[in-house]
């Protein structure tokens with residue numbers, strides 16, 4: 001794993017956006033894996049800036065989002081469809097037919113999960129997968145206990161994730177209990193490069209475990225140690241528990 005400790009959230013957003021923008025400039029039909037949550041919002045804003053000010057072209061870009069809640073429609077204010085549209089897609093020149101986000105409101109979810117996997121394969125895999133991290137170490141909605149053998153599927157959210165996401169729904173009771181998520185296997189096998197973003201002190205334990213801990217399904221992000229091309233970009237509060245930057249890490253302080 002490569003580790004970049006950014007001074008603050010602003011810098012984390014700038015570094016990640018720049019990496020993606022530079023990649024897109026070289027590969028105009030890049031396939032991006034995208035994440036929701038508050039952490040990547042700054043990165044999306046910077047990418048919108050590159051589009052507006054420097055004409056960064058998204059017209060051939062293909063995207064696959066990690067996850068969506070089950071039981072809410074794309075128009076629900078807290079759906080990840082809505083989030084992605086409002087935060088990013090409606091501000092760039094991406095073609096709607098190139099956007100893929102699981103649907104949590106349709107019957108035959110299992111069939112849909114299979115088609116999602118197939119669509120990723122048909123696109124040639126994911127060039128850059130952006131990930132956030134939950135304070136319990138989840139990635140996408142792969143909660144503790146998720147196996148590295150799991151593909152896109154319906155998952156049960158843990159109590160801590162429900163609580164963490166209650167701020168968006170206003171009331172914990174309104175947070176869906178189920179979600180569709182790309183699996184760890186999907187992420188590990190289909191991503192050529194992974195950029196994981198972590199911001200804030202509440203992520204410090206998860207970040208430390210992911211990088212310095214044993215590989216364990218109890219901390220799903222630690223399974224990323226099995227991937228050869230992962231860059232973790234953490235701000236100083238999220239990186240504060242790292243005991244040492246060991247030799248296997250190519251540490252870059254900016």
Ligand SMILES: N[C@@H]1[C@@H](O)[C@H](O)[C@@H](COP(=O)(O)O)O[C@@H]1O
Pocket residue numbers: 035036037038039040066067131132133134135138139140141161
């Ligand atoms: N499914 C998403 C994850 O993909 C995201 O990484 C996590 C952290 O969110 P935040 O960045 O708001 O802390 O939240 C949700 O659970």
